[in-house]
Amino acid sequence: MKSPVRVVVTGAAGQIGYQLLFRIAAGNMLGDDQPVILHLLEIPPAMQAVQGVVMELEDCAFPLLQGIVATDDANVAFKDADYALLVGAMPRGPGMERSDLLKKNAEIFSVQGKAINNHANKDIKVLVVGNPANTNALIAQQNAPNINPAQFTAMVRLDHNRAIAQMADKLSVGTHELSNMTIWGNHSSTQYPDISQLKVNGEVVKDIDHNWYENDFIPTVQQRGAAIIKARGASSAASAASAAIDHMKSWALGTPDKDWVSMAIPSDGSYGIEPGVIFGYPVTCANGQYRIVQDIPISDFSQQRIDATNQELREERAAVEHLFS
Ligand SMILES: NC(=O)C1=CN([C@@H]2O[C@H](COP(=O)(O)OP(=O)(O)OC[C@H]3O[C@@H](n4cnc5c(N)ncnc54)[C@H](O)[C@@H]3O)[C@@H](O)[C@H]2O)C=CC1
Numbered sequence: 569m570k571s572p573v574r575v576v577v578t579g580a581a582g583q584i585g586y587q588l589l590f591r592i593a594a595g596n597m598l599g600d601d602q603p604v605i606l607h608l609l610e611i612p613p614a615m616q617a618v619q620g621v622v623m624e625l626e627d628c629a630f631p632l633l634q635g636i637v638a639t640d641d642a643n644v645a646f647k648d649a650d651y652a653l654l655v656g657a658m659p660r661g662p663g664m665e666r667s668d669l670l671k672k673n674a675e676i677f678s679v680q681g682k683a684i685n686n687h688a689n690k691d692i693k694v695l696v697v698g699n700p701a702n703t704n705a706l707i708a709q710q711n712a713p714n715i716n717p718a719q720f721t722a723m724v725r726l727d728h729n730r731a732i733a734q735m736a737d738k739l740s741v742g743t744h745e746l747s748n749m750t751i752w753g754n755h756s757s758t759q760y761p762d763i764s765q766l767k768v769n770g771e772v773v774k775d776i777d778h779n780w781y782e783n784d785f786i787p788t789v790q791q792r793g794a795a796i797i798k799a800r801g802a803s804s805a806a807s808a809a810s811a812a813i814d815h816m817k818s819w820a821l822g823t824p825d826k827d828w829v830s831m832a833i834p835s836d837g838s839y840g841i842e843p844g845v846i847f848g849y850p851v852t853c854a855n856g857q858y859r860i861v862q863d864i865p866i867s868d869f870s871q872q873r874i875d876a877t878n879q880e881l882r883e884e885r886a887a888v889e890h891l892f893s
């Protein structure tokens with residue numbers, strides 16, 4: 569049996585937290601042979617609800633769950649943490665863009681970045697889910713100068729999974745038959761779902777109707793979060809938790825041969841993006857490290873969309889630079 573790892577989930581009493589914790593404890597994220605100690609961080613008014621979540625986790629008698637720490641103190645929550653899923657933040661409601669949450673949520677990520685810096689394992693893997701995810705990840709990273717900046721990532725995997733599901737439906741194939749989807753840029757309505765490299769059972773997909781791609785598929789993926797808010801009256805939760813599991817699993821356990829996943833990670837300058845911006849890229853993962861897929865041909869059509877999402881991320885960064893330590 570491996571020794572247990574410590575996994576922090578913030579916003580543990582929220583919608584996504586409630587979907588996420590049980591799957592982590594069941595081994596869906598880090599594997600059937602990896603025991604976990606869950607650290608649940610919440611704000612004081614939610615601590616009673618967290619106690620209920622703790623009771624339910626206990627009642628599952630998960631063999632891999634070797635301990636639970638529930639706290640409203642970030643310094644306690646991040647102590648010796650190996651993985652952190654930063655979910656706790658306000659969700660948007662109808663008619664809002666995710667960037668409208670920037671002012672409300674930014675402070676949370678500067679506080680948590682500092683706590684990670686001071687208390688976490690130096691190899692910690694951080695995934696930011698709370699919106700606007702890319703820029704919140706940048707805030708956390710900039711407040712953690714002693715942690716390798718590459719360890720801070722944000723979630724575009726839900727967009728990646730949505731894009732695969734839409735294409736599978738269009739092509740009448742199973743989602744498992746598709747590979748090489750890419751989400752470039754921001755987890756926002758400027759994201760660019762790129763199907764130029766998409767394959768079905770290893771064969772490049774040709775003959776996609778460009779009009780459908782541009783005017784139906786791309787907006788559907790970009791606006792899927794808003795469509796769910798409209799339908800459910802609340803933002804996506806189970807699918808978001810599932811994507812968070814997928815993101816961390818890929819990062820920790822690796823991606824399959826001949827495929828890649830989309831992760832928002834600090835740019836190293838690849839594809840002309842300014843270094844440091846937390847940008848959605850196609851990546852492969854092995855041995856707990858991710859690597860940007862290089863040399864994907866970028867058409868003029870793609871370049872315009874990559875530029876638009878890059879521009880939005882630069883504007884978001886400019887709005888929060890005062891929170892960088
Ligand atoms: N990146 C992505 O693909 C997605 C991101 N999201 C975002 O995830 C976030 C959480 O969504 P939900 O779980 O639906 O919201 P929710 O409102 O159900 O839960 C959020 C929880 O966070 C807690 N919280 C607030 N401040 C905190 C702090 N400083 N420390 C610890 N916990 C804190 C709240 O008490 C609440 O229990 C939202 O910002 C939402 O927009 C949602 C779906 C997809």
Ligand SMILES: O=C([O-])CC(=O)C(=O)O
Nearest residue numbers: 660699726793794803804
């Ligand atoms: O749309 C939202 O506000 C929640 C979210 O990020 C998503 O579902 O992609």
